Amino acid sequence: MNAARNTVLEAWMKEHGYSSNGLAEAVNKAQERLTGRFGGHDGSSVRAWKAGRVRWPKSATRKALEDVTGLPATALGFVPRGRTPATPSPPQEDPDVNRRTLVGGMTAAAVAAAVPGTAAPRRIGMSDVERLQRRFSEVIVSDVRHGGKLGIEQRAAALADEALNLQNAGGASQRVRSNLYACAASFRSSAMWAAIDGRRYDDAQRHMRVAQALAEMSGDQAIKFRIWSHAGSMYRHMGRPADALASNDVARGLHIARRDPLFACLGHARQAATYGLVGDAPAAQHALGRAQDALGRADRDAVRPVWMTAVRDGAEFETLALAAHLRLGNFAQAETHAHRSLTLLRPLMLRDRAINTARLAVAQLGQGEVDSAVATAMKIPAEIAAHARVTQTLQQFGDALRATAPSSPSVQTWADHTASRRTTT
Incomplete structure (x- = not known):
């Protein structure tokens, strides 16, 4: 063979x-x-x-x-x-083409089953689940590299539909069906995150509702945690801290967060970022302390979902600590966490690296280091600077720069740089 x-x-x-x-x-x-x-x-x-x-x-x-x-x-x-x-993944195609191909194949199978003497619908097994899990890993790779792209959102939603269509394509054990629902929920959670990252919040909430229902049917604790944790981030970016805190509480209350310190670390760190949004410094510091303690107790070598990689490395903790301190105006501490995060982020995590570089520039500016801040912000590649969240942070940086040092030559340097970047993207 x-x-x-x-x-x-x-x-x-x-x-x-x-x-x-x-x-x-x-x-x-x-x-x-x-x-x-x-x-x-x-x-x-x-x-x-x-x-x-x-x-x-x-x-x-x-x-x-x-x-x-x-x-x-x-x-x-x-x-x-x-x-x-697992069965090898087929070549990537346009989501609409994938849907038509899948539905067409299912129709043909149903017709064949209705004709005497033809083969019955095939048995759906774990090899089908493993194929979908491989496709999910591909979506994660695209997300950590690019993030926020409408194409990633559409592709993930189409793969969720594919996982659900398999439920009706043949017989399957309860274990396989639960795993198919988990796959569908995973894809929908990635569509949700891509929409959040692209600041398409109406679409994100629509994906969230579907993902939550699928996760309940799967019984998968890890994907439930991911969806509720994403919900907390979504509401934080939308400026709805009460909803963000409530969503994070649901995630932190799941059994997996009590059993696995690495999940607890992520839950506490995201809660800290929300406390930073509302200006509650003691609560933010307490949550960061609990997150760091959980990270220290976690077994870094244990098998976990692929989307937990940055948490395992410690990069996600540093990123969220940076966000919390920046919101609280603790610029020196924010700068420290920014440098740590940039050291820990994997090379392929271009989107996160750009966002944290922009945040580092804001932290430097907050300490009066105008020239260093502008030099830092100018390091962000033009193609990544077009990302929705990077663009937003850089706009905030530009506003703060003009307000802080209106007569500084660095203001003109930054204006020239942004004008040049617009003409090249």
Whole structure:
């Protein structure tokens, strides 16, 4: 039997511009940082991974791959020994085309089942679930790199529909059906987050309602936490702190947050950011202390959903601490957390890096470091500066710059830079 190609790894390499030799070199360097010895991989090693001839690399190689990509090995399409590989993901297409193809296939299956002598509807199994989980990992990769794009939102919503359509495409066990609902909820939560990130709040709330219903049917605690935690962030960005605090309380009250300190860390840190929004410094400091304590108790090596990677690394805690202190006007502390977050963020997290760089500029400006603040803000690439949340932060920075130092030459430098950026994007 031929090995199934690792299409997820191939898609990741294509999106991030890696050749086989380039990825081998990056993994070798990461392995040297981990073990003190330069890795021995070359282009043929990576081609063996892509071809499926090596389904589960050695532990040192997997760890190096995870450091390079920011994703668990399973989210890169690798399959642990003893497990059956999932059906390879089909090529990406326009969401409407995917819907038409899927519905057309289901119709054909129903007609075939109605005709004597033809095959019955197929059995839906965990291989179908694993295929969808791979597609979910692809959505996460796109989100952490670009974020907020309407295309990501539409693609995630279409994949949620695909997961639900599978419920009617054949027989399945209760375990499989629960997992399909969890997949659908996961995709809807990503559509929700993309809409939040793009400041399309009406769409985000619509995705949230669907995602919450699907999560309840799945019984999956992790995806319930993600949806309610996203809701807290959404309401915080909308300027509705009471709703944000209530949503975060639901997330923090789930069993998974009591059982796993890493989930507790995220819950407390997002609560701290909301306390910063309302100016409650003691509550924010208390929540950040609880988040840091939980992070210290967490087992960083435990298997968790791919979207928890930045939490595991500590980058998400630093990001939310930065947001809280910035809102409270604690600019020196905000700058400290900004530098820490920029150190911890994985290279592919371009959107988060740009947002935190913009926040760093605001923190520097708040301390009277006008020239340094402008230099920091100018480091953000033009294509990322067009992201909705980055644009908003930079506009706030420009307003504060003109109010703080109206006669400074840096004001004109920033004006020239923003004008030039508008003409190149």
